[in-house]
Amino acid sequence: MVLNIPGVVAMAVFYLLVLGTGLWAARKSRAMEKKSTGDKTEITLLGDRNIGLLVGIFTMTATWVGGGFIVGIAEVVYNPNLGLVWAFMPLQSSVSFIIGGIFFAKPMREKKYVTMMDPFQIKYGRVVSGALVLPALVMDALWVACTLVGLGGTMSVILDLPYSYSVGISAVVAIIYTLLGGLYSVAYTDVIQLILIFFSLWLCVPFLMVNPVVGDITQTAFNHTYQAPWLGAMEKGKVFKWVDDFLLVALGSLSFQCFHQRTLSASSSFNAQVTCFAAAAMVLILGIPSVLVGAVAASTDWNLTSYGSPSPYERNETGLVLPIALQHLAPPYVSVIGIGAIAAAVMSSVDSGLLSSASMFSSNIYKNIIRKQVSNGYGAVAGYLVGGLMRLLCGEPIFNLPPVLHFPGCTLEDGVYVQRSPIRTICMLLALAAILGFSWLAQLMFNKVWLPERWDVFQVKFQTLPLGGAREMKEKEEDGTVSEQMLDTTKC
Template sequence: MLILFVLLYLLLTVAVGYWASRRVKNTIDFLLAGRSLPFYMSTAVVFATWFGSETLLGASSEFAQHGLLGVIEDPFGAALCLVLVGIFFARRLYNMNLLTIGDYYRIRYNKVTELIAAFFMVISYFGWIAAQMVAVGIVLNQVLGISTQTGIVCGSLLVVAYTYMGGMWSVSVTDFIQTTMIIGGLLFIVYEIMQKVPLTVVTADLPDNFFAFTPRERSTTSWLNYFALWITIGLGSIPQQDVFQRVMSARSAGVAVASSIGAGVLYLTIAFIPLLLALYAKYLHPELQAADAQLLVPGLILRSDSFAIKALFFGALISAIISTASGGILAPASILSENLIKPLLRFTDDKKMLRMSRLSVLIVAGISLSMAMMRQNIYELVSESSALSLVSLFVPLVAGMFWKKANAAAAIVSMLMGMGVWLFALYLQTEINPMLYGLAGSIVGLLAGYVAGNKKCSGKFLEVRQHLIKV
């Protein structure tokens, strides 16, 4: 019965995606759902940005092993990102009437900045999408009994199918249905389990510092690394196409702001349910953690006697993963087609661009699938994805919005220097999170590039230099 339910649900998802695809008439429909989503649907779509494998499988396993400090990055940092986008960025970006966030770097700076930003943005997504594909494989392995690798391939084909057909319209409609199922299913499950075993019993034997929210060590290094956890997704995902795409699909700037903030609050609330379920799994079935911590929550549900709980959980789990995966694939595909391929081929016909956008979906999915087959740690794949965009894209985005003097040279040097410093720090395996070195490098690069690209500053620098030589 469970297998039948899961298969029927997957077929229904494809059918809904196909139905939504009939609304796609042009590139704006495919990439931004015609910028017409109402508040309730826009909130559901933004909420579904990250409520996927890293929350249900990755974060829950981290929480069971390392306590509250293990999940600062997600869900706390992820919720912070959505709230910050709503407060500081959504209205400004929406009013610019952009098709992709890559367009911002061209309009605010120049085409070279756009190409560099687009390249970094596209490669930052492969790990994220691969994490969702791995999660689909794990779920299908648990439910259908097929190998994880086979599950990865089958699940990926399903997600690619309806994303290819309907783009953001398919993503939006399926996200709304899936978000409703996720919230309802998880609330019912946690209520049923807490009725059988009170939460006080589960938490009685946990270590004293399990729910510590700040570092136990009072060293500078530990606090810097703690700060890095907050900003990995909290700031690193602000300049990402998936967040931009979902927020910009709203019907107005006001809806874009409200849905982003609302989704952030909703995410932080609902994301605690999988963490709670992980504690129950650890308490009721400690043998699960000894095998694969990522299977804690699915293992708990499979051992339940209630078919309703199994059906609701795996329906919610598959909903969360494929909604995140579909949006994840569409985001870099949009950047690839609009900001990398279009300038090179100089397409002007919208029908050709629509075909190119769909072809880009297949290209992104193929590369991500190859990564998913090689690496299967969900939490690490997601973390690396956000770090890459933080060290290269965040500083130029913020500077372009809030510093009028920021120029193209500043943006380009910021992106290249931030990426270079981060990679060098990764190579050195520094005690302090390498991402902080990369962020610092990006800020220094911004200032250095501004001085180099500003004629007035360059002239004054030469005057000072000549004066010093004379002295």
């Protein structure tokens, strides 16, 4: 295979369009900064809390519809061992947006927080909240890496470009406009990228489905034609794992700063909620083309294609099934359009991850290291340790980490122990119990003077409650012992 010159030219045009949009938005951000009397940090990280409803919906949706989203859904649907029943990322994201819109968007926007860690900083203080930021930073880094790998694999198949070139160019372009324009650049480039994602994916699907080597996907959904039905099946022993995996993203997505960055940057608390609910619908729609691509791949007689036999699954190339389908089942110009959709999806997530990490690091770590202050954090530390320790003891096959604790249903498969119980949910609940239990115990023991006051390193009895990056400051109670409720959801 030789370098696809027309495809490379088309991608160059796309990158220039995105970079130009980002630079234009950066100029808009600079002009806004000169006119605004607000905090410069809020202008950079939150767009001066003036992002309109339409742009907010676009940037919220585009952040979640990344390369891993598009390529991953097609992979799972095509995989004979999984199928559509396991491709629940669109539904997970939609549920997450709805929960966030109901319980978090309005109260957090009204309190004018800068990052999602500000409520924790109020409750537990700067040191503990700074420690809690570290897992979020690692999560953002892994998310960005996963997204870039999705693009690298696609370009290597269709354009015959090495991973390093496509990953490097995409990362550099995203860094440039994110660094120069902050959230304004990220939001306005997301508009361009989401439009390209929507039209490109839906344009590619019909070409794939009418290819003569592709069977009727309504038949292959239930019948074993070329492989197992692409709808998949829910085995009795994997029900708890399905629930565990679903909750991992449906609830875990609420711990992404990029989600809260969109709601906190909205021009009003009402717009923040509407943004969540609208994005919940859009993410479902944008997941459909990838499902159809996976179904088409599962319904294809690969022996009759230029790809040949054996199938992508048998060659252990399941993760590349979307670009392989575009390359071998669609005309060349259509495959290039599909590449544009994936590139747009990747950059819309990469820039969000970069800005998310920068927000938390600057607001909750950098400032906290300079201005340290201890506060009530016994429960937070206990939850941190209990949750982390339990997750290690449960094992993780991806890291070849064997389980020490064998929960009900744990079985030995091919010499490896596999947990069938919802271990992630169990660890989360144990961590939550530790937070509540140790917080109550610490308050009780120090307020009742059952332990000497000199042992109270987090100053449960005498604490100030700084808000950090947010504007409001919590007034100390007269006795200096009561801490503020993290979120008031009674008005949601």
